Amino acid sequence: MKVTFPHMGTMWVAAKAILEDLDLEVVVPPMPTRETMSIGVKHAPEFACLPLKVNVGNYIEAFQRGAEAIVMAGGVGPCRFGYYAQVEREILDDLGYPYRMIVLEPPKGHLGDLINEIKDFTGQRSLRRIYRAVRLGLAKMAALDAVERQAGIVRATEAEPGATSRAVRKATNLIDRAALIEDIRTAGQRGLDFLEAVPRRDGEPAPLRVGLIGEVYMLLEPFVNLDIERQLGEMGVIVERHVYLTDWIRSHLALDFLRMDHERETRKAAEPYLRHWVGGHGLESIGNTVLYARRGFDGVIQVAPLTCMPEIVARSLLPVVSQDVDLPVLSLFLDEHSGEAGIKTRLEAFVDLLTRRRESRQRAGRPAVAPQLEVSGHRR
Amino acid sequence: MDDVRVGIPRALLYHEYAALWTTFLSGLGAEVVVSDPTSKTILDEGVKAAVDEACLPVKVFYGHVLDLCRKGVDYIFLPRVVSVERRAFSCPKLLGLPDMIRHNLRPFPYLIDETVNLSRKPRQLYGALWRVAAPITRNPLRIAQAWRRATKAHAEFQDRLRCGYIPGIQAAGASGGAIFTEMGRADAAGAPGLTVAVIGHSYNVYDRHISLDIVSKLRQWGVHVVTADMVPHQLVQEEMERMPKDLFWSTGRRVLGSAYYLLRSRAVDGLVHLVSFGCGPDSLVGELVQRRAARLRTTPFLLLTLDEHSGEAGLVTRLEAFMDMVGVARR
Numbered sequence: 001m002k003v004t005f006p007h008m009g010t011m012w013v014a015a016k017a018i019l020e021d022l023d024l025e026v027v028v029p030p031m032p033t034r035e036t037m038s039i040g041v042k043h044a045p046e047f048a049c050l051p052l053k054v055n056v057g058n059y060i061e062a063f064q065r066g067a068e069a070i071v072m073a074g075g076v077g078p079c080r081f082g083y084y085a086q087v088e089r090e091i092l093d094d095l096g097y098p099y100r101m102i103v104l105e106p107p108k109g110h111l112g113d114l115i116n117e118i119k120d121f122t123g124q125r126s127l128r129r130i131y132r133a134v135r136l137g138l139a140k141m142a143a144l145d146a147v148e149r150q151a152g153i154v155r156a157t158e159a160e161p162g163a164t165s166r167a168v169r170k171a172t173n174l175i176d177r178a179a180l181i182e183d184i185r186t187a188g189q190r191g192l193d194f195l196e197a198v199p200r201r202d203g204e205p206a207p208l209r210v211g212l213i214g215e216v217y218m219l220l221e222p223f224v225n226l227d228i229e230r231q232l233g234e235m236g237v238i239v240e241r242h243v244y245l246t247d248w249i250r251s252h253l254a255l256d257f258l259r260m261d262h263e264r265e266t267r268k269a270a271e272p273y274l275r276h277w278v279g280g281h282g283l284e285s286i287g288n289t290v291l292y293a294r295r296g297f298d299g300v301i302q303v304a305p306l307t308c309m310p311e312i313v314a315r316s317l318l319p320v321v322s323q324d325v326d327l328p329v330l331s332l333f334l335d336e337h338s339g340e341a342g343i344k345t346r347l348e349a350f351v352d353l354l355t356r357r358r359e360s361r362q363r364a365g366r367p368a369v370a371p372q373l374e375v376s377g378h379r380r
Numbered sequence: 381m382d383d384v385r386v387g388i389p390r391a392l393l394y395h396e397y398a399a400l401w402t403t404f405l406s407g408l409g410a411e412v413v414v415s416d417p418t419s420k421t422i423l424d425e426g427v428k429a430a431v432d433e434a435c436l437p438v439k440v441f442y443g444h445v446l447d448l449c450r451k452g453v454d455y456i457f458l459p460r461v462v463s464v465e466r467r468a469f470s471c472p473k474l475l476g477l478p479d480m481i482r483h484n485l486r487p488f489p490y491l492i493d494e495t496v497n498l499s500r501k502p503r504q505l506y507g508a509l510w511r512v513a514a515p516i517t518r519n520p521l522r523i524a525q526a527w528r529r530a531t532k533a534h535a536e537f538q539d540r541l542r543c544g545y546i547p548g549i550q551a552a553g554a555s556g557g558a559i560f561t562e563m564g565r566a567d568a569a570g571a572p573g574l575t576v577a578v579i580g581h582s583y584n585v586y587d588r589h590i591s592l593d594i595v596s597k598l599r600q601w602g603v604h605v606v607t608a609d610m611v612p613h614q615l616v617q618e619e620m621e622r623m624p625k626d627l628f629w630s631t632g633r634r635v636l637g638s639a640y641y642l643l644r645s646r647a648v649d650g651l652v653h654l655v656s657f658g659c660g661p662d663s664l665v666g667e668l669v670q671r672r673a674a675r676l677r678t679t680p681f682l683l684l685t686l687d688e689h690s691g692e693a694g695l696v697t698r699l700e701a702f703m704d705m706v707g708v709a710r711r
């Protein structure tokens with residue numbers, strides 16, 4: 001059985017490693033393109049959130065390459081993601097794609113169900129093998145995360161535009177090819193070395209630092225976020241996301257035993273504004289904005305798909321947070337009509353504002369008032 | 381001492397819990413003030429106060445809160461309803477609503493925003509009741525009595541809904557028996573003339589302004605209208621058990637389950653699904669219903685998307701075309 005899965009940034013590297021280690025044949029869907037999007041838009045519900053549309057495009061393109069089964073994550077709400085697989089199944093059924101869908105539901109308190117599910121579709125009986133495969137995948141994610149974090153810093157001062165992105169691609173390929181845990185570590189390290197070797201500009205003032213918050217899929221998939229990290233980096237800005245791959249795995253598979261102190265801290269930071277979780281990463285978006293302010297970042301950008309429920313809650317509160325913690329916030333709600341050019345203008349305006357704000361603060365030697373940036377809506 | 385004035389916005393979950401909430405709060409000794417039915421002013425003010433990206437019902441909610449502020453109340457009753465049953469939740473926006481209101485509409489009267497989460501611990505309810513009552517009374521007997529009356533009123537309200545009562549519109553047929561029996565016999569189809577189901581969130585179906593009064597329009601044309609609330613829980617449950625995976629939104633379950641039942645049993649001549657523009661759950665539930673209807677091809681189906689720009693004229697045209705189809709299908 002040839003299996004595929006939806007794309008989300010570099011997650012394909014880890015997913016492929018896990019499935020192949022379980023002796024499955026893997027079809028990595030083609031990297032999402034405009035074509036993928038238009039297939040998805042054609043068949044998915046008009047008002048569904050963007051990730052679902054791209055998923056559908058991925059499945060159809062992977063089918064053309066021979067995929068027979070789809071592995072994807074489930075969920076128990078309250079956000080739409082938990083019901084994606086069900087709707088996607090109906091869409092594929094109606095279109096006549098004879099896909100088998102394997103939905104990995106988060107374990108209800110213990111890992112047993114999840115493991116049984118994996119045993120069931122892989123035919124792999126040995127727990128040790130499953131454990132090994134998962135460990136392999138997690139190691140790849142950790143390596144990828146380290147590279148991407150570092151790239152967010154390096155790109156801001158690269159001497160030649162595109163050099164950092166090239167290094168990241170090289171590192172990703174190395175990590176993809178590594179077969180053993182030790183190899184993955186080496187590959188990750190070499191990836192960091194590539195970044196280290198990127199020629200840098202110097203003699204400039206310290207770069208601005210911007211935190212990216214918002215919905216996880218939009219943050220992890222450069223195709224849908226119009227390559228926002230690269231765009232900002234090439235404008236000379238250091239970028240950090242509030243979620244990386246490993247964070248997503250933790251929260252989506254509700255692996256409670258992996259919960260870290262950081263989450264408690266985020267919740268506490270959000271408390272004055274939002275006193276309850278709201279699904280997705282809504283609470284984290286608020287909490288991390290506060291934490292970015294404390295860490296002395298220059299600004300925060302929220303990225304979310306149009307109609308994303310948790311992020312709309314966050315969006316409603318961000319102007320207040322922004323004022324309280326004195327940090328400019330830009331909200332970008334994107335959909336299939338958003339174009340790179342339009343976003344670029346807005347990012348440039350925001351970066352401009354941050355630069356001027358920093359300068360005026362330095363001149364005055366005291367904090368200026370956070371400007372209220374009201375950027376709403378989409379396309380136009 | 382004057383009674384504590386507690387305001388309830390006539391929006392969102394009020395349409396489901398009107399009897400429960402008003403009976404409980406007045407039983408505690410509060411003076412209950414409900415905002416006016418949705419009007420153009422309320423809608424416009426809500427649209428202005430809420431973020432652009434919000435769905436229409438949430439924007440309308442803001443408008444109702446502002447209406448209560450004008451009326452002057454000591455508290456706004458806005459419980460954070462996370463979950464009212466095992467393994468099912470409200471929409472994320474309802475989870476964040478008290479915070480949104482608190483921070484978007486300052487200065488502002490106090491909120492009674494106790495969290496209700498019965499998904500894992502049904503007993504959590506008692507603590508919540510106590511805390512809701514705190515600003516009004518701390519007499520446990522009074523609280524218990526008020527709650528007993530409230531749950532009774534709620535049960536009666538739901539009975540009336542099952543028997544054909546449509547809030548917001550005058551109660552036609554409210555005294556009759558259940559529209560659908562527990563066994564799922566489709567009594568409604570026996571009615572002379574055409575029967576059309578109008579399903580969707582109660583705050584869409586029961587709000588005449590938001591729904592552009594679709595129920596009255598159908599009735600004027602002599603159409604017998606039924607709602608998702610008239611389908612017994614048992615039947616909804618059975619439909620959901622047939623699904624590969626249960627849906628985790630309480631309202632979504634009811635709408636989806638009853639739509640599936642109505643389609644399967646052919647209990648109605650037509651099905652209209654009212655959805656809000658930008659509504660997350662509706663985007664998926666609407667899709668599932670539409671696909672099922674298209675596959676079965678037995679019951680004409682109309683998906684109506686409502687937003688602040690929905691015009692009466694466009695609606696009437698679409699409804700008329702739909703009713704033509706329903707008439708043809710019946711013959």
Ligand code: SF4
Nearest residue numbers: 049079081280308309
């Ligand atoms: S978090 Fe937003 S984008 Fe993701 S599933 Fe939920 S509503 Fe959709």
Ligand code: SF4
Nearest residue numbers: 435471473656659660
């Ligand atoms: S269920 Fe839909 S209409 Fe209701 S609050 Fe959520 S998004 Fe808005």
